[in-house]
Each structure stands twice: as C-alpha cells, then as structure tokens.
Amino acid sequence: MAAPSKKLKKADSTAHPELEPKDFDEDTQKALEEIDSCQNEIEALNEQASEEILRVEQRFNRQRKPHFERRANIICKVPHFWTTAFTNHPDLNSLLEEPEEDCFNFLTVIDVEEFEDIKSGYRLKFYFTENPYFENPVLTKEFQLGNSGAPTSSSIPIRWKEDMDLTHTNEPTCTRTGRKRQLDQRSFFTWYNDHSDPTSDSIAEIIKDDLWHNPLQYFLIPDVDVGNGIDDDEEGEDVNS
Amino acid sequence: MAAPSKKLKKADSTAHPELEPKDFDEDTQKALEEIDSCQNEIEALNEQASEEILRVEQRFNRQRKPHFERRANIICKVPHFWTTAFTNHPDLNSLLEEPEEDCFNFLTVIDVEEFEDIKSGYRLKFYFTENPYFENPVLTKEFQLGNSGAPTSSSIPIRWKEDMDLTHTNEPTCTRTGRKRQLDQRSFFTWYNDHSDPTSDSIAEIIKDDLWHNPLQYFLIPDVDVGNGIDDDEEGEDVNS
Ligand SMILES: [Ca+2]
Ligand SMILES: [Ca+2]
Ligand SMILES: [Mg+2]
Ligand SMILES: [Mg+2]
Numbered sequence: 001m002a003a004p005s006k007k008l009k010k011a012d013s014t015a016h017p018e019l020e021p022k023d024f025d026e027d028t029q030k031a032l033e034e035i036d037s038c039q040n041e042i043e044a045l046n047e048q049a050s051e052e053i054l055r056v057e058q059r060f061n062r063q064r065k066p067h068f069e070r071r072a073n074i075i076c077k078v079p080h081f082w083t084t085a086f087t088n089h090p091d092l093n094s095l096l097e098e099p100e101e102d103c104f105n106f107l108t109v110i111d112v113e114e115f116e117d118i119k120s121g122y123r124l125k126f127y128f129t130e131n132p133y134f135e136n137p138v139l140t141k142e143f144q145l146g147n148s149g150a151p152t153s154s155s156i157p158i159r160w161k162e163d164m165d166l167t168h169t170n171e172p173t174c175t176r177t178g179r180k181r182q183l184d185q186r187s188f189f190t191w192y193n194d195h196s197d198p199t200s201d202s203i204a205e206i207i208k209d210d211l212w213h214n215p216l217q218y219f220l221i222p223d224v225d226v227g228n229g230i231d232d233d234e235e236g237e238d239v240n241s
Numbered sequence: 242m243a244a245p246s247k248k249l250k251k252a253d254s255t256a257h258p259e260l261e262p263k264d265f266d267e268d269t270q271k272a273l274e275e276i277d278s279c280q281n282e283i284e285a286l287n288e289q290a291s292e293e294i295l296r297v298e299q300r301f302n303r304q305r306k307p308h309f310e311r312r313a314n315i316i317c318k319v320p321h322f323w324t325t326a327f328t329n330h331p332d333l334n335s336l337l338e339e340p341e342e343d344c345f346n347f348l349t350v351i352d353v354e355e356f357e358d359i360k361s362g363y364r365l366k367f368y369f370t371e372n373p374y375f376e377n378p379v380l381t382k383e384f385q386l387g388n389s390g391a392p393t394s395s396s397i398p399i400r401w402k403e404d405m406d407l408t409h410t411n412e413p414t415c416t417r418t419g420r421k422r423q424l425d426q427r428s429f430f431t432w433y434n435d436h437s438d439p440t441s442d443s444i445a446e447i448i449k450d451d452l453w454h455n456p457l458q459y460f461l462i463p464d465v466d467v468g469n470g471i472d473d474d475e476e477g478e479d480v481n482s
Contacts, residue, residue: 032319032461035312035315039457045301056290060289067286078273
C-alpha cells in the first residue's frame with residue numbers, strides 16, 4: 001500500500017472554510033489543545049523508538065560484518081560461485097546471457113554497504129579479477145535515498161576494453177512481445193547503468209535483501225527454467241508481483 | 242517490491258541436475274560447508290536482531306498506550322470529531338455518505354490494538370454510544386496475519402436495528418464509470434464486512450497507520466473535494482497510488 005497522501009491541498013474556501021481556532025467554542029478549543037499535546041508526546045516517543053531501533057540495527061550490522069567478510073573469503077575459493085548463484089536465482093537469471101556469464105566468472109566478491117544511518121542509502125560493490133572485458137577492479141552502484149533532495153542512484157563508469165562493451169552485444173535473440181521483451185533485453189550491465197527509478201530498483205533490492213543475504217541457497221539449488229525461449233506461466237507472474 | 246520467490250521448483254533433471262555434495266571436489270565441498278557455517282551464524286544474529294527490535298517496539302507500544310488513552314478521553318468531548326476526521330481524510334472520505342456520517346456522530350473512540358508480537362495481526366475497535374442504527378456498543382474488525390495458516394480477517398456481526406441496515410441503503414446516487422464507481426460503492430460498513438483480501442486491506446492500514454496515528458491533522462485541515470459528483474484528477478491518482 002502506498003503511504004497516504006500528506007499534501008495539504010488548499011480547499012475551496014467557501015466550500016471548506018479552514019477551521020481556525022476562533023471557530024471553536026472555548027471547551028472544544030481547550031480539548032483540541034490537549035489532543036495536540038498528547039500528539040506531541042506520542043511523536044516524541046515515536047522518534048525515540050526509531051532511534052533505538054536504528055541503534056539495534058547498526059549494532060547487529062557491525063556484528064554480522066566479520067561473518068560476511070569471512071564468507072567472502074571462502075566464496076572466492078568456489079569456482080563460478082556468483083555465476084551459478086545468479087543463474088539459479090529466479091529473478092536474476094535473466095540478467096546473464098552467455099557473455100555476462102563468462103564475465104561473471106571473474107566476479108569474486110559482492111559486498112553490500114548500508115549507509116551508517118541505514119535509511120539514507122546503500123552501495124553494491126562487485127569485485128572482479130583481471131578480465132578480458134573491463135579495466136575496473138570494482139564496479140559500484142550506489143543509492144542515495146536520504147531525506148535531502150530527490151533520491152538518486154549512480155554507478156562508477158565501466159572502462160570497457162576495446163570491442164568488449166557488453167552493453168552493445170546483448171541484443172535479444174528471439175522475438176517476444178510487450179513487457180516480457182523489455183525485461184529480457186535488460187542485462188546485468190544495462191541494469192548497472194540504469195538510474196531511471198532509484199526508489200524502486202527491484203534488481204538492487206533483490207541483490208541486497210535476498211541474494212547477498214544467503215547466496216548459498218541459490219548456488220546449491222537450481223530453481224529456473226531452461227533458457228530455451230519458451231516461457232512458462234510463472235515468469236509472467238513475476239512481472240506483476 | 243514483492244519478496245523474491247522462495248519456492249524450490251524441481252527443475253528438469255537433465256537440464257539442471259541437482260548439485261549434490263558428491264558433485265564437488267574436496268576443497269569446494271569444504272568451502273561450501275564453511276559458507277554454510279557462516280550463514281548459520283548470520284542467521285542467528287538476524288534472529289537476535291528481530292527479537293531485540295520486537296522488544297523495543299513492544300516497550301514503546303506500552304509507553305504510548307497511556308497517551309492514546311488520554312487522547313481518547315479528550316476526543317470524546319469534541320463534537321463530530323471522527324466524522325470530521327474521516328470526511329477530511331482524502332482516502333477515507335468516500336466511505337461516508339450522509340447516513341454513515343450521521344451514524345459516525347455516535348462514534349466516540351477508535352482503538353487500535355496490535356497483537357503482542359505485533360507481526361501476527363491487529364484489531365480495530367470502534368466504540369459507539371447508543372444510536373438509532375445498531376445495538377453493538379463496539380464494532381471490531383480483526384486481522385490474523387500470523388505465520389500459522391492463511392491470513393484472515395473477521396469482524397463482529399452488526400446487530401442492525403429494524404430497517405436501519407446501512408449496507409442496504411448505500412446505493413450510488415450518480416452514474417460513474419469503471420473503477421471509480423466500484424470504489425465509491427464501498428461504504429464504511431461494506432468495508433467492515435469485507436474479508437476478501439486481509440493482507441492488503443488498504444482502508445484498515447490507513448486507519449491503523451495514518452488516521453489513528455494522528456487524527457487531529459485531519460480534523461483540523463480539510464483536504465477533500467466537495468461531494469458534488471464532479472471528480473478532480475487527484476482522486477483518480479489515489480486509485481493508482
Ligand atoms: Ca536477458
Ligand atoms: Ca461512497
Ligand atoms: Mg528464466
Ligand atoms: Mg472525495
């Protein structure tokens with residue numbers, strides 16, 4: 001559900017005269033002031049609660065960090081770990097066609113850094129070893145979702161090696177219609193460069209909240225249809241969910 | 242964003258053979274077991290974090306309670322408080338036509354009770370004084386959203402007085418088309434009796450998370466068009482937001 005609108009549209013003043021304090025009798029005016037004072041106390045408690053919860057989340061983020069670091073060091077030892085996890089993931093596998101799969105075999109570490117206050121944004125980092133595709137040792141896509149200004153995302157530009165730019169080679173190989181076709185044209189690298197809708201980047205959220213949280217389950221258990229160009233019904237549902 | 246699918250569909254075994262432990266060399270197998278052990282430690286921390294956050298929320302719910310109770314006692318003194326707050330609320334005003342507005346002038350207290358573990362459900366209670374419409378002193382709509390079984394909602398049956406059943410009198414008075422018409426046909430009481438989609442009852446969520454949280458802002462500041470049958474663009478947007 002969308003958050004209810006908070007905009008305070010100025011209504012037609014003859015149809016809906018604004019209810020100024022002077023419109024109320026003395027008892028009502030006093031009651032409204034007391035309600036307002038209750039609201040202020042409730043609001044102060046809400047803010048205290050938010051701050052305490054933030055501190056709990058920050059503390060547990062710190063406690064989880066060494067485990068994620070240890071995990072990253074082990075994952076490096078497993079051949080094709082991230083390629084396999086991505087291609088087994090029902091919502092991520094369409095991002096990798098053959099050239100991206102090959103490129104992902106050079107991906108060693110995925111790291112998710114939440115900003116210190118958590119709610120203002122996060123950063124996805126993809127570490128690659130020396131590879132035939134680009135020069136960058138790390139690709140970073142960052143989401144600034146904080147209170148100041150409109151939400152944005154940005155990513156470090158990819159320094160492609162000559163003739164190796166994968167955003168130019170990923171043409172769809174079979175004809176599909178409408179929405180489905182648009183989704184399939186998106187690859188990992190077109191997603192990486194896409195900053196059109198930072199507040200609802202579902203790929204980023206899946207990487208942050210699902211894949212990174214427990215990639216082993218996707219490495220071990222295939223849950224995808226074969227890429228044979230024939231789509232089953234379930235992929236269609238994903239689009240609308 | 243919807244939570245990524247967790248169902249583990251059995252893939253075609255020739256196309257995606259399941260990767261059993263025996264498929265891996267010894268080093269990889271050892272690495273996977275170490276990753277699994279990291280995951281278990283991360284998971285244990287996740288559970289600890291959830292429990293701590295739940296305890297913080299429960300503690301602040303207890304601290305807010307006396308302020309909400311004091312507020313309820315003051316609101317009773319303000320004539321037409323809830324009728325005004327509902328009719329001024331952009332997402333709730335369509336629930337009240339004339340007969341419901343009259344009925345709502347007997348509504349003294351709205352109470353929201355979250356279940357002790359918060360996530361498993363909540364209860365909306367509407368206290369009415371003696372009125373010409375029904376016998377119940379309190380109408381309760383409850384949402385059971387917990388882990389055991391499918392989510393459901395239920396409400397205490399309304400004991401209407403003779404010929405006063407407002408669910409039978411709320412026929413639309415002007416012709417509108419499509420979606421808008423469907424929405425407008427819904428009144429407070431048809432919402433109250435509707436249990437078709439307990440996990441996305443947006444009216445219930447607006448009452449719980451917005452109206453009840455701070456009804457004074459809606460009592461004081463009108464933010465609605467006049468009920469003259471001519472709809473402005475913004476109402477159309479509400480439908481899609
Ligand atoms: Ca694709
Ligand atoms: Ca209506
Ligand atoms: Mg697929
Ligand atoms: Mg309206």
